[in-house]
Amino acid sequence: MAMIFFRLAKEDLARVSFLSADKVREAQVVREALEITAFGEVARKWDGDDPRFQRANADILACIAAQKEAG
Numbered sequence: 001m002a003m004i005f006f007r008l009a010k011e012d013l014a015r016v017s018f019l020s021a022d023k024v025r026e027a028q029v030v031r032e033a034l035e036i037t038a039f040g041e042v043a044r045k046w047d048g049d050d051p052r053f054q055r056a057n058a059d060i061l062a063c064i065a066a067q068k069e070a071g
Helices: 002-010 021-045 051-070
Strands: none
Touching: none
């Protein structure tokens, strides 16, 4: 993947922009704030008796198991 990017950059088809550590941290804080808000909204609406939420719960647990297996 990196080789493709470097080839594109060499041919002036892609640009490299350096990011400061401060900008990376700022973006991380914004992303985390949005994720917290989204998860809070889901938690408020969650109904464990609703079949849609039961399916979502099964999907979530399967994702977590797959991530654990991947290490």
